[in-house]
Amino acid sequence: MAYDWLKGIEDHYDIVVIGSGLGGLTGANVLAKCGHKVLLLEHHYQLGGLATWFTRKGGHIFDISLHGFPIGMIKSVRKYWSQNIADSIVQLKGVRFINPQFSIDTTFDREDFTRQLVEKFKVAAGTVERFFTDLRAMNFYDSNPETTGQMFARYFPGRDDVQRLLMEPIAYANGSTLDDPAITFGIVFSNFMSKGVYTFQGGSDMLIRKMAAELKKNGVEVRKHVVVEKILTEDHAGRKRVAGVVANGRAIRCDTVLSNSNIKNTVLRLAGEESFSPEFVAQAKAVRVNSSSCQVYLGIRKGETLPHIGDLVFTSEEPVFSSEKLVDLHTTSRTFSMYYPDTRPGSDRYTVVVSINAKYEDWNAMTPEQYAAEKERLIEESIAALERHIPDVRAKIEWREAATPRTIEYYTRHWAGTSFGTKFEGLKVSMDLPAQLPGLYHAGSVGIIMSGWLGTINYGVIVANQIDKALAAKKRAAVPASA
Amino acid sequence: MTKEDCKKLVIDIISDIAPDEDLTAIKPEVKLRDQLQLDSMDFLDIVMELRKRHGIEVPEADYSHLASLESCAEYLTPKFAAKA
Ligand SMILES: Cc1cc2nc3c(=O)[nH]c(=O)nc-3n(C[C@H](O)[C@H](O)[C@H](O)COP(=O)(O)OP(=O)(O)OC[C@H]3O[C@@H](n4cnc5c(N)ncnc54)[C@H](O)[C@@H]3O)c2cc1C
Numbered sequence: 001m002a003y004d005w006l007k008g009i010e011d012h013y014d015i016v017v018i019g020s021g022l023g024g025l026t027g028a029n030v031l032a033k034c035g036h037k038v039l040l041l042e043h044h045y046q047l048g049g050l051a052t053w054f055t056r057k058g059g060h061i062f063d064i065s066l067h068g069f070p071i072g073m074i075k076s077v078r079k080y081w082s083q084n085i086a087d088s089i090v091q092l093k094g095v096r097f098i099n100p101q102f103s104i105d106t107t108f109d110r111e112d113f114t115r116q117l118v119e120k121f122k123v124a125a126g127t128v129e130r131f132f133t134d135l136r137a138m139n140f141y142d143s144n145p146e147t148t149g150q151m152f153a154r155y156f157p158g159r160d161d162v163q164r165l166l167m168e169p170i171a172y173a174n175g176s177t178l179d180d181p182a183i184t185f186g187i188v189f190s191n192f193m194s195k196g197v198y199t200f201q202g203g204s205d206m207l208i209r210k211m212a213a214e215l216k217k218n219g220v221e222v223r224k225h226v227v228v229e230k231i232l233t234e235d236h237a238g239r240k241r242v243a244g245v246v247a248n249g250r251a252i253r254c255d256t257v258l259s260n261s262n263i264k265n266t267v268l269r270l271a272g273e274e275s276f277s278p279e280f281v282a283q284a285k286a287v288r289v290n291s292s293s294c295q296v297y298l299g300i301r302k303g304e305t306l307p308h309i310g311d312l313v314f315t316s317e318e319p320v321f322s323s324e325k326l327v328d329l330h331t332t333s334r335t336f337s338m339y340y341p342d343t344r345p346g347s348d349r350y351t352v353v354v355s356i357n358a359k360y361e362d363w364n365a366m367t368p369e370q371y372a373a374e375k376e377r378l379i380e381e382s383i384a385a386l387e388r389h390i391p392d393v394r395a396k397i398e399w400r401e402a403a404t405p406r407t408i409e410y411y412t413r414h415w416a417g418t419s420f421g422t423k424f425e426g427l428k429v430s431m432d433l434p435a436q437l438p439g440l441y442h443a444g445s446v447g448i449i450m451s452g453w454l455g456t457i458n459y460g461v462i463v464a465n466q467i468d469k470a471l472a473a474k475k476r477a478a479v480p481a482s483a
Numbered sequence: 484m485t486k487e488d489c490k491k492l493v494i495d496i497i498s499d500i501a502p503d504e505d506l507t508a509i510k511p512e513v514k515l516r517d518q519l520q521l522d523s524m525d526f527l528d529i530v531m532e533l534r535k536r537h538g539i540e541v542p543e544a545d546y547s548h549l550a551s552l553e554s555c556a557e558y559l560t561p562k563f564a565a566k567a
Contacts (some may be wrong), residue, residue, distance in 0.1 A: 030531075034531070072522075079500065079524075373492055460526055461526065461527065465527055465530065465531050468531065468535075469534065469540065472538075
């Protein structure tokens with residue numbers, strides 16, 4: 001008989017969290033610390049969602065989404081997890097750009113970018129200052145129709161090169177394009193520019209292990225290998241509300257569901273169209289998802305070393321930046337994330353992860369033979385590109401492997417294998433959810449700004465606060481005021 | 484509860500949210516954001532802590548009342564009194 005991954009769970013929880021991405025993990029932790037009874041269900045055999053890693057024969061460990069995040073992570077991790085976890089966050093100082101328009105080394109912060117823009121790109125200091133200050137003042141609730149491309153044209157007219165410097169790293173970080181609202185660029189860019197790029201020393205595995213220990217300490221019941229198939233509703237005073245979930249074929253009752261599954265999956269597949277008004281269903285269907293990614297993982301043989309060529313190296317052979325070209329099947333734009341031994345103190349190993357933005361449709365349409373051949377091409381092209389910076393690297397590579405949008409879909413069940421959640425309109429659908437179906441909440445990459453490690457952690461807290469507020473009101477109503 | 488007691492409770496909360504800040508010299512009339520490194524997430528934490536520690540609910544529309552220590556005391560003291 002199959003193992004029962006739900007063995008020993010209770011019949012009822014205050015909150016069931018669907019999914020263990022950073023948004024789900026953080027929401028679960030905050031809610032447990034507020035005193036609620038929380039059950040967290042993850043379909044994969046590992047927690048973390050996209051904040052994940054895998055190991056391969058030969059002692060190779062590959063991190064999927066540990067390339068860099070803004071300094072705000074230190075504060076958020078300290079407040080919503082622990083000081084101990086926050087203590088492992090360190091700066092990555094070697095950010096490089098290599099493309100036909102320019103080659104620069106930078107610490108990727110406001111001070112250094114100002115210097116480069118003024119000295120190297122010859123932009124007037126006043127313009128740079130105004131750009132940074134205006135961006136800093138952007139709010140996500142501002143209703144400004146300007147796109148990122150239009151904004152660049154306003155500050156830096158005719159400057160393809162400046163546009164590339166500003167846009168390329170953010171397009172890798174959140175999948176946004178020149179046609180997305182300017183704030184989707186502005187908020188994320190400002191977060192990075194405040195103090196540069198940071199990483200988690202010890203690797204994704206250590207981060208998730210420490211988070212799991214913290215969840216346990218705070219009383220969250222965590223179960224892996226459990227797929228939530230359905231969100232259950234019941235009629236309450238003439239209105240539908242959440243009553244529980246069906247997971248691995250079993251019904252589990254709860255007052256509230258916090259879904260960390262993609263917003264479109266949550267509305268259209270898990271709760272189902274029948275749970276909402278036709279208008280809301282139409283809104284959810286209209287939400288566009290962001291692009292996806294390919295990655296090439298190169299494991300360096302034990303005993304071999306690599307020279308320090310930077311931590312994050314943004315390379316491209318495209319003559320100018322274009323959002324379309326960046327996701328093209330044959331793009332030459334790649335980010336090399338170089339993992340030196342200090343990624344995992346005590347280790348003497350090197351790995352390289354090459355990230356390439358991609359379109360799900362391209363990869364989903366392939367036959368099995370094409371798929372295998374295209375993955376091999378991706379690996380070959382990535383190694384050839386790396387040889388330009390490390391000529392003898394090929395002979396040092398022991399493990400080579402590629403992931404595609406289909407890999408992401410397989411492991412996270414995300415709609416169209418999206419790496420970066422949804423376009424801006426997804427945020428409204430996510431935030432409106434509890435008003436549409438009482439008891440159902442969503443926290444996870446949406447709206448571009450609520451994505452990335454920092455965005456999803458903070459969004460998990462924002463939504464946990466709404467749940468805590470609703471549950472506290474319910475408890476108050478159930479207990480007479482004088483008691 | 485006096486307004487001074489209320490300010491103390493708010494400072495207790497802020498000292499946990501922002502342990503690196505020096506809170507001994509806060510000017511009650513000046514916006515907290517203008518004297519401390521507090522962002523919108525920190526204000527959300529203040530709201531959550533008021534609920535958790537004192538059972539006080541601050542509706543979103545009233546978040547602006549948390550701007551300075553003085554306005555906090557003005558807004559929260561009656562709420563504490565209503566609970567007593
Ligand atoms: C290649 C790549 C590189 C990236 N690099 C960076 C980076 O350098 N810095 C950065 O800040 N961000 C990066 N990101 C983005 C960042 O990783 C994500 O935005 C963030 O981790 C997403 O968190 P989330 O809370 O939305 O949940 P996700 O990580 O998307 O997790 C959702 C979880 O829900 C589970 N789930 C879904 N449906 C069900 C179900 N029905 N039942 C049970 N479980 C379910 C999934 O298995 C998954 O574990 C990168 C992303 C990718 C793909």
